Amino acid sequence: MNTFELISKGFARHVLGNSTTGDPIRDAAKALTMNHLLNNEKGTSSRLTGWAIFRASGSTVQANLAAKGVMANDGRTRYEAFADELSDFREPVVFLQFTKSTVNLGNVFATFDPRVTKICAPDVAPEIFDFSVGTLPETAGVAERNIRKAVLKKEKSNAA
8 A cells, every 4th residue: 555545545535525536646635735624613624734644544633624534633742643653553654744835745655664754744855764763863853853752751651
């Protein structure tokens, strides 16, 4: 399964419904760039914000989407959510943090193994690192540093 098949199966089919085309790239592109109905009193819509974890088995998003089949309105920070997913890695995932920029599909990649973790953003190349390494390398980027801090914070709170 490639990145776009994963997004299509675990997210796009839920938000597009009968509008899916069967083309994983087209469906993923539409799902990642369209306005989504929000689960609020006003029934407003918005582009995706915050972060998302896309899995073939289902997806989790920080945004308060009104979409069945998607775990929405997750209150964790992006780094807490990514750390939890990596600490209990079970299947390929796409880690995507949203900015005000339109999602460039050329910057979206799946993580198939924690040794090659890819944290994606719409407007920059993904940050790639080996999560299986127990220590923080001096060359760690922003996402890796914050994910490892979130892991340590959770370990400390679980020990208390």
